[in-house]
Amino acid sequence: MTSPPYKLQVEDLTVGFGHGRRARTVLHGVSTGVRAGQTLGLVGESGSGKSTIAKAIVGIHPVRAGRVLLDGADLTGLGRRELAAVRRRVQLVSQDPYASLNPRMTVGQAVAEAVDPARADARKHAAAVERWLETVALDGSAAGRYPHEFSGGQRQRIAVARALAVGPEVLIADEITSALDASVQAEVLNLLEELRRSLSLTMVFISHDLAVVRHVSDEVAVLRHGELVEQGPAHDVYRAPQHPYTRSLLASAPTFEEPGASHASAEAEDLEEKEEAV
Numbered sequence: 001m002t003s004p005p006y007k008l009q010v011e012d013l014t015v016g017f018g019h020g021r022r023a024r025t026v027l028h029g030v031s032t033g034v035r036a037g038q039t040l041g042l043v044g045e046s047g048s049g050k051s052t053i054a055k056a057i058v059g060i061h062p063v064r065a066g067r068v069l070l071d072g073a074d075l076t077g078l079g080r081r082e083l084a085a086v087r088r089r090v091q092l093v094s095q096d097p098y099a100s101l102n103p104r105m106t107v108g109q110a111v112a113e114a115v116d117p118a119r120a121d122a123r124k125h126a127a128a129v130e131r132w133l134e135t136v137a138l139d140g141s142a143a144g145r146y147p148h149e150f151s152g153g154q155r156q157r158i159a160v161a162r163a164l165a166v167g168p169e170v171l172i173a174d175e176i177t178s179a180l181d182a183s184v185q186a187e188v189l190n191l192l193e194e195l196r197r198s199l200s201l202t203m204v205f206i207s208h209d210l211a212v213v214r215h216v217s218d219e220v221a222v223l224r225h226g227e228l229v230e231q232g233p234a235h236d237v238y239r240a241p242q243h244p245y246t247r248s249l250l251a252s253a254p255t256f257e258e259p260g261a262s263h264a265s266a267e268a269e270d271l272e273e274k275e276e277a278v
């Protein structure tokens, strides 16, 4: 059986910062992609270039060489207007929801702006705003409050609601659960998984937390010093990593060092598979 084509793909992506003697290349010809309706987990140590890939995809960082393809169409070199339309199809949610939420806008205004960027009229879009807030398990009354009135986990939900209200086909989640404590992290992850299924989203999930990535990903790509060292089905990469760097990454993750941990997680996985089959 042949694999379906990539929904979102980067090809030989090279990104750098600075000029002249200060020029520095951060991504060295990275090629990776995610298939429609699936989740790609992007892992690697701090500074390996994970966020840089995300930001280059959505056009925040300029691409020095290579291509970014959405449904096979190259996004690099698009004009401003075309790019604006494409950007609505790929939404990025980052670790710090403050970065995407204007502190002077109510949550309702922020979500209304996502629904209709030309006229951020929260009243006109009240029903849509309420629906999106409820989609991320927040009360509709949240619309009248400001971002600082919410907890970290709630703010992250608001950022997800705002991104989804745009109507994207691809959601890139960059370390969105890293600042949350374990129980809130699990809630946000479960919510994301539900939304991915119900909205048929394609997702790129970026995290340095290998256990979290394993939990949510169909495929996993491993980045090291701006180069892709390995990509494959999550199951294979975790059970039989091919690259020595992936092996060392897995070995240094506490979850995988614990005696019996892999056995326990294999059992949990078998259970999940059985539940899915029912």
Ligand SMILES: Nc1ncnc2c1ncn2[C@@H]1O[C@H](COP(=O)(O)OP(=O)(O)OP(=O)(O)O)[C@@H](O)[C@H]1O
Binding pocket: 017, 018, 026, 044, 045, 046, 047, 048, 049, 050, 051, 052, 053, 208
């Ligand atoms: N705007 C920028 N200007 C200059 N250098 C940058 C810029 N953004 C990122 N970098 C550099 O690019 C490298 C990769 O950073 P990036 O944020 O992509 O890594 P990461 O894998 O996402 O790490 P982390 O998990 O810590 O966020 C780092 O060395 C960083 O200092």
